[in-house]
Structures are given as C-alpha cells and as structure tokens.
Amino acid sequence: MDTNKLNRILDLMKEQEVPQMIISDPMAIFYLTGKKIVPGERLLALYLNINGGHKLVVNKLFPQEKDLGVELVWYDDIEDGVEILSRFVEKGKTIGVDKTWPAKFLLRLQELEPESKFVNGSLIVDAIRKVKNDDEKQLLREASLANDRVMEELIPLTAKGYTEVELNRIVRGLYEKSGHSGVSFDPITAYGKSGADPHHVTDGSKGKRGDSVVLDIGGILNDYCSDMTRTVFLGEVSDKAREVYEIVKEAQQRGIEAAKPGNRWCDVDFACRNYIEEKGYGAYFTHRTGHSIGLEDHEYGDVSAANEEIIKPGQCFSIEPGIYLMEEGIGVRIEDLVLITEDGCEVLNKFPKDLIVVPME
Template sequence: MLNKKYGNKLGEIMVKNNVDAMMIGPSADLEFLMNYSPQPDERFQALFLLSDKRYFYISPEITYEEIRDRLDNDTDIYKWGDHEGFVNTVVIAINRYKLAGKNIGVNNGIAAINLIDIQEKINAKFINGHNILEMLRVIKDESEIEKLRKAAKLADEVMGEIIDYISPGITEGDIKKKIEELFMQKGADGLSFEPIIASGPNSSMPHYCEDSRVIQEKDIIILDLGCKYKSYCSDISRTVFVGGITDEEKKVYDIILRANKAGEETAKQGVKAEDVDKASRDIIKSEGYGQYFLNRTGHGIGISVHEAPYIKTGNKQVLERGMAFSIEPGIYMQNKFGMRIEDIVVIGADGPEVINHFTKEIIVIK
C-alpha cells in the first residue's frame, strides 16, 4: 500500500516547489513510499503521484499482479504489454489526469531513453525531482532511527569478526565473501553496497572495486562495509594494519582520527553541512595533507546508502534533528597508501549520536 503519511508530505513539498506530479520509477524512493520496489529492467514502470495527493501507476503486464496486490483496489493501474510498448499507455494516463502542459518531476529510477520517448509524445515540462524526493526522506522519525541503530550494530559486529578472519594469503575477494556470509548469519536483509576491501597499494583508491589481490605482510587495508536491516542501511569504514605499522602510518592515522572526531563533534542542530565538512577538512589541511582528502566528509543514509544531507564544501543545508549521515574523512596518496575512518551520526535533541561503536584505536593484525 502507498504510505499515505509520506504521500501527503510529498504532496505538500511538491506544492511548495511548483511541481504538479512526480514520476517515480523503481528505486529507494519507490520503496520508501510503497514498501516495495520491483527489480529494475528495461521495461518502463512508475508511480505517478500528484500534488493534490491522487496517484496512479504504469505497469508492464509481467508485474501487474504484484503491483495490484500492493495498491488500493480503487487505484488506477495502466498496464502495457511487450507487444505494444509503453509510451501510448503513458500518454493515455497523463491525458486522463490532465497533466499535459504541467510540471512533472522525474526521479532517478526513470531511464533517460524512456523519458526521451515520453517527451516526444507529451507536452509537459519534465524536471529533476531528485532533490524534492530527498527532502521527503531527510528527517528520520524514531522508528527509522532505531532501524539505523540496529543496522549499525550488525555492521559493528561484522567489522570485528572480519578483522579476526583476515590473515596474509587470503584475497580481498575472500574477505568480501566472508562479510556477506556474516551479515546473512546475523539476520541482515542483505548488503547495503558491495564491500570495499582495498589492500596495500589499492588503499589509495577511495572506491576501489576489484578484489583479486592477495593480502600480504605490512599491508594497510581499508574495510568499508554495511548491510540493510528492515530496508535501512548501515555503512562503516575502518583501516587496519597487517603485521606492523610505521611511524608515518601512525601519524596519518592520528590525523584522520582527529578529523573524524572533529566532524562528529561539530554535527549539531543548526550547524550547516559545509561547516561539518570544514571541521574535518581543516585538520587534514593544517597537517599538510589537504590535497589528499579527495572525498566529501559524508553523505546521508537511510533507505538508500547515499542520500541527503551531503556533508561537503558549499552545502549550506542546516542540520536538523533526525538527520543521519556519515563522517568519513580520509587521506589517499597515489602509489603509496590510503586510510579512512567512518561512522554514522544521527542529529539528536542533545547533540550528535554516533551509532557506530566499533573501536577506532589502531588495530595491527598479527
């Protein structure tokens, strides 16, 4: 069923932003509104939610039964078959709801090639609706925060167990597989993203995505992992050392740890997102490593692992109670090494609540 509370809230946000309808394809946005999102493929489908809070759905025949079961009986569902294509069905629905000539927001679940086909047949102004939909999700209620806490707790537990599992001779891929196995054993719904296991020289790449390298003595390893619990995500990063740590590595780790703590302490109601970024970034800059801090300091988290608010330079969004986001400063030196420390923070009435509790002390794997 459509969550009427969130649907009504979205309608109010749309009115304020002069948007007449929102076209929402399979995505975290759709999951948030319907507690369901079909597997995306090349077939067009979308929920259309109007600013007056009416809504209808366009569905391929192959998913019609599932959609019908998830919406009120009186909801209009327009279905189309593979033999006919979807565009004429969209035209019929839009004309019936008098949306021609209106402002229609589009979310990131709509493929660009499908939107181009629709635009050729419909006279309407299609606009980027991503920011509006993120406004809908940016403030979490207590039930959502509790799910984030549970997801974070699972991530903390897996982080501890995977560090115990690591030893020279296994591969980055072995570690990834073990992470997924541990999350499933603990009752997670699944992974919130593919784990990043960046060892040795690979650690200088913040979003390294390979996994074939064998773990060796004296490696630095960035471990970035998370799960979903009742649709809500976790995300934690720690950096560990195999067999020993040099004085330079200790120095860099200490700088990142201080930057992480400064960002977390700054994250309070009324503070701008860019000020949290600045608190972390200034420490790294002051130590002469500013050019190696490649990423934003953080990103929001909820049903999606990356959503508003974005903790970055230039974002003047004011932090409010119920916002949840990462603090993850890092230093990445090409052809040398990289390190990152990441926690999730929730803005509470009495200040920031760091919901990850796994140690940030230096860990050397013997």
C-alpha cells in the same frame, strides 16, 4: 501508501509549485508503498497530484496481491504505457519527473504533453527521504550495530593470508550468516597500496607485515543500509602510519562534533578537512567527507565543501575522512554513520576506533 510520507511530499510539491509528479524510481516507490517492484526496461510510474487522484501505472507482469493504498492502472507489453500514463496528467501544467527516468519514457511523454513544463521532481522526494522518521531511525541503529558485529568478526581474518578477493567473499558470507539480505555496496577490502586508492577495486593482492588494511563494509538489514570503515595494521605499524592514523581519527572526531542542527553540511567537511590540512596532508584527502544513507547506501545529500544546506534533526550521513599516501603504501580511512538529534548527533557505530594491530601467525 504511507500517509505521513505522502502528505509531506504533497506539501512540499505545493510549496515548490509542482502540482503533479511522476515517481519512477523503484526505491522511492518502495519508500511510499512498502512494495518493491523491479520493472527492468518496462515502465513503472507512480503519479501524484496535489489534488488527489494518485495512480500507479504498472505492467501486468508484476501482479500485486495486497492493497498498496493507491489505484493500480495496468498495461501489457503491446500497449503504450506512457500514453496510458498521460491520460491522468493535467494538461499544460508543470510535471515533476525523476532524475533517473529513462529518456525513452520522458521523451515520449514530452511528445504527448508539449504544453507542459518538466522539472526535476526527485529533489522533492529526496528532501523528504533525507529526514528519517522514528521507525527509520531505529532500523538504521539496528543495521549499524549489526555491521559492528560483522566488523568484529572480520578484523582478525585480515592476517590469515587471504587475498582481497577472498576476504571480500568472506565479508559477504558474514552478512548472509547474520541475517542480512545482502551488502549495501561492494565491500572494500584493501591491503597496503590498494588501501591508498580510496575506491580500489578488489583484486588478488595479499597483505604483508606492516600493511594498513582498509575495510569499508556495509550490509542491508530489514531494508536499511549500514556503512562503516575501519583501518587496521598487520603485525606492526610504522611511526608514519601511526601518525597518519591519529590525524584521521582526530579529524573524524572534529567532524562528528560539527554534525549538529544549525550547522551546514559543509561545516562538517571543513571540520575534518581543515585539521588534515593543518597537519600537512590536505593534498592527500581526495574525496568528500560523507554521504546520506537510508534505504540506499548513497542517498541525496553529501557532506562536501559545496553543500551549504543547513543540517536538520533526523538526517543521517557518514563522516569518513581519509589520508592516502600511495608512494608509501599507506591508506587510512575511518567512517561512522551519524544520526542528527535536536542538539547534536548520535554516532550509530559503536565499534572502537583505537588503532588496532592484528597479530600475524
């Protein structure tokens, strides 16, 4: 296991008086061990104890060829994996468990450990994952720069008459061609009124002259995710759409300026939202301003009015305000990832944000 990451988790477990923890999230296990195991419906559990004796309980269907830095405990399909796991648990003591651990496993362990107190251990792991080390920072930089290049190739294609579904398929091909292992989420390629729906499901619509086109895309490069949004216009842009675009652009810049250590996550949201409200469009900014990112596109920690946590160096999140005018068929969102530094933030996306009108043939 990664000793530095492990020790940070163990220190936080001690601080929060959680003497032992069961990590079942495959991505959290990958974060610590560097090994991806996708167990399906079977039990996979990394047991951590502040006094040592860590174990990885894994089904024999998933043989491991390399040393993962933790003792492996095997079971097969006719054995009770939770009962085997319970042999290592300290009786009557608090146990941290993942927020996503299936109830069938948790309920069984509660039967076996009726004297123990169970708490959400994910908050500890998530807090550690939220602050990136130097290697992770570099991987996030590289992923975002690669995403910029995909966006650059994609934008001219918006005026070629493709449907949203076809354009979505093209985006996936661009990531594959550029060495990504996949997309970090289902790309949003939305024309006109579709773009005025913040999380529109791609359909067979085609763009027409004057449409805004919302392109929300991200890929996975060397296990780390990228995520960015640009909004462009086909052939021409109306005065109203230009006004909305410039408001969103300025709101996003204000959010970027607020993204620095000592401020709260909600301060970034307020910086974007207050400006949009000041311009009369507050009712049309209908989602939070951003989310954390790393090994997964949406990690713990959101940029919203409800999150009063203090921003710390090493954290990475999106800033993506938007205005959505369904009746007028105008949707605009601009998104970049920022990496918090000692005195501000580094914007990981370098692709320009000046308004682009894509020529139509």
